[in-house]
Amino acid sequence: MHIFDFFQPGVAPSENPTILIQQPIWRFLLGASPQAIARLLDRFSRGPDRYPVTQGFLSMLTLTLWQPYATFIALGIKEFETRSWSTNRREPLLIHAAKRPLGDDEKYLIEHLSRKFPVIGNLLLPIKEYPLGAIICQVNIVDCVPTNSFTPNNLERMVGGWGEGRYAWKFEDVQTMYIPDVSGKQGLWNFPDNQIPKIFGISTLV
Structure with missing residues (x-):
């Protein structure tokens, strides 16, 4: 399998609906940096084991987060996700918002952020409007470093767990989207790409 297998010369993906993967990959390539395209081509050139395939469709790497942290990433408020484990x-x-409702601690955090950072407060959603059980944005993982290797700003400290022995995943290139009714999993998991064509037909700020 190679990325160019999904394209016919001179034919735009929208003109060839039989290959469902074309539209997402085509849209990704149009908006991707040369470095991102090079990484994608490298993965395809190394075979299917480098890019998981589910029932004939590509899958996208996904991470499930509790709210409001998932939406903080979608809104650009949170640039780092802190984890107890690192990644290469x-x-x-894809960032997936878990189905778990916001607890008292998360509600307090939203109220505290609104008071401490008035500009950010204008971006935050009312408590009942945080989407649950949905994929809400796509990011690029650009780095992963120990949390004690640098000093985060006050905002990042408030929205992440910066204790000893943890890792900060740095995200860039946030693209908001909304795919409802998706069940999450622990750790990194693959979202089947037979649903991904919906992503590019639904591009709404959450």
């Missing part, structure tokens, strides 16, 4: 992956990643 440097590639696009």
Whole structure:
């Protein structure tokens, strides 16, 4: 399998609906940096084991987060996701908001952020409007470093766990989207790409 297998010379993906993967990959390539395209081509050139295939469709790497942290990433408020484990992956990643409702601690955090950072407060959603059980944005993983290797700003400290022995995943190139009714998983998981064509037909700020 190679990326160019999904394209017919001189034919735009929208003109060839039989190959469902074309539209997402085509849109990705149009908006991707040369470095991102090079990484994608490298993965395809190394075979299917480098880019998981589910029932004939490509899958996208996905991470499930509790709210409001998933939406903080979608809104650009949170640039780092802190984890107890590191990753060597440097590639696009879908952010999935878990079905778990916001707890008292998360509600307090939203209210505290609104008071401490009035400009950010204008961006935050009302408590009942945070989407649950949905993929809400795509990011690029560009780095992963120990949390004690640098000093985050006050905002990042408030929206992440910066204790000893943790890792900060740095995200860039946020693209908001909304795909509802998706069940999450622990750790990194693959979202089947037979649903991904919906991503590029639904591009709404969440």
